[in-house]
Amino acid sequence: MERPAAERVFEELAPRFIEQNPGFPAMVGAVVCVDVSGCGAWTVDLTDRPGVRRGLCENARCTLRISAEDFDSLFAGGSIRDWLDAFTGRRIEFSGHLPTAIKLQRLFAAVAEDPELQARLVFPDG
Secondary structure: OOOOHHHHHHHHHHHHHHHHOOOHHHHHOEEEEEEEEOOEEEEEEEOOOOEEEEOOOOOOOEEEEEEHHHHHHHHOOOOHHHHHHHHHOOOEEEEEOHHHHHHHHHHHHHHHOOHHHHHHHOOOOO
């Protein structure tokens, strides 16, 4: 059985993306949380000590909440427009600092449109 897309994104792709793009965390400059209902929650540190860990934290600049179904659908081929529509249509909820949430939404959309990263989303357990 395949792992949910959110698990693959936050436990495999996001850490690899951060490692391969060391300038990226400075572009966001915040600790953020992503809560994917029915799947899990992750803290993404995009400060001077970047990394991803499972669970929510107290000091997040913003928190995004999305259903696992919407997350999977958007990552399976959602364009930047689809992500914006999900955000403005409240399928993605946020609390905290709006500009940080928008930066993250744009990052997710860019990843969703990248064929190389998309190819990495589909792999068996193990």
